[in-house]
Every structure is written in structure tokens, then in C-alpha cells.
Amino acid sequence: MLTVHRVRGVAAAAGDIVLGHAVAVDGARFAAVGPYEDLFASYGERARVRDWGDALLTPGRFEPDAGALLESAYWPDPREADDLGTDPLTGPALAALELTDSRWGASARRGVQRLLATGTTALAGPFTRPPVRTAVARSGLRDRPVVAPETGGDADFAVLTPDGTCLATAIGGRLVYRRR
Numbered sequence: 001m002l003t004v005h006r007v008r009g010v011a012a013a014a015g016d017i018v019l020g021h022a023v024a025v026d027g028a029r030f031a032a033v034g035p036y037e038d039l040f041a042s043y044g045e046r047a048r049v050r051d052w053g054d055a056l057l058t059p060g061r062f063e064p065d066a067g068a069l070l071e072s073a074y075w076p077d078p079r080e081a082d083d084l085g086t087d088p089l090t091g092p093a094l095a096a097l098e099l100t101d102s103r104w105g106a107s108a109r110r111g112v113q114r115l116l117a118t119g120t121t122a123l124a125g126p127f128t129r130p131p132v133r134t135a136v137a138r139s140g141l142r143d144r145p146v147v148a149p150e151t152g153g154d155a156d157f158a159v160l161t162p163d164g165t166c167l168a169t170a171i172g173g174r175l176v177y178r179r180r
Helices: 036-043 066-071 078-084 091-095 099-115 128-139
Strands: 001-004 009-011 017-019 021-026 030-037 047-050 055-058 062-065 120-123 155-160 165-170 174-178
Touching: 001 036, 009 021, 021 036, 021 155, 047 078, 066 099, 066 128, 099 120, 099 128, 099 174, 120 165
Parallel strands: 001 047, 009 055, 062 120
Antiparallel strands: 001 021, 009 017, 021 030, 055 155, 155 165, 165 174
């Protein structure tokens, strides 16, 4: 599916924001990066257009501490909020829990969702717990540095408001997180 993402600006390789630019995504790759008017003229008739308003399209975040975030913390289930709260548990609070592989896997999936909600598209391990490895592998998160959008490159990106709030995260051209 071809999609044109209209934003206020797109991050360039040097880290600068190029105002007025947009991206066209075809499947898992960037088909084009350039002025919105040019992309709309080329793709608009056959593409879905997502207008993100004043937001910026950037490479996704790289999370170098993902191993600690997913293997040294328990991300409570919302049904456990009354007893455990909503913040990740570490240290003595974590040690007091009896965690099965099933609970570690569910915790890792919730942790991955929180990372996606910050615009994370890539992370670093290692992940020693099998259920955590499985959750990370199934999420689609990459294990390599992030790069600026470029024609032909993987369509991994985040859409951020001017204050840095993540509106959407895409990996391989697929929206994996969208703020409501």
C-alpha cells in the first residue's frame, strides 16, 4: 500500500529538519522523500495521504538500554494496577514477585509497547530470558542504529509533535503505534 505522510518537516541525514518535505512509503520502504507538493503530484491519486499537521517525521529512537528495561523491570498489567501500580517495578519490588516465563513474556510485551509509544524503532540487547527474546523478535523492533529517511531505505520512523510527543511509530512501513 502506498502512503504519503504529510508533516511540517522531515529529518535529514545531517539531523536538520527540512520544512515542507514529506515521505512516500511503498510497502516496507521509502519510495520518495521530498517536497509535499511534488510527492502529492506523483503519488496522490493512488496513495493514502496521512496528514500529521505540525508534526515532524524523524528516524525512530534507538534504545541502547532495552536489555535493562525489559529484563530488569516488571511492567505491570493494567489489571494489577491496584496492587502494583502502573510504573515498572525494579529492585526489591521486582524481587518480591514470583515471575514465571509467561509473566516475563507479558511484561516484555507491555514494555515493548511503551517503547513504541516513545518512537523507538531499534534497540540493543542482549536478551537472556527466552520470553523476552520472543517478545522483542515478534515486535519487529530492529537491532541496529536508526537512520534518516531516504529513498529506498527501510520505512522506520517516528512522527513527533513539536514538544516531542510521539504521535506514531512505523517499522517497515507499518504503523505499530498510533496515539489516540
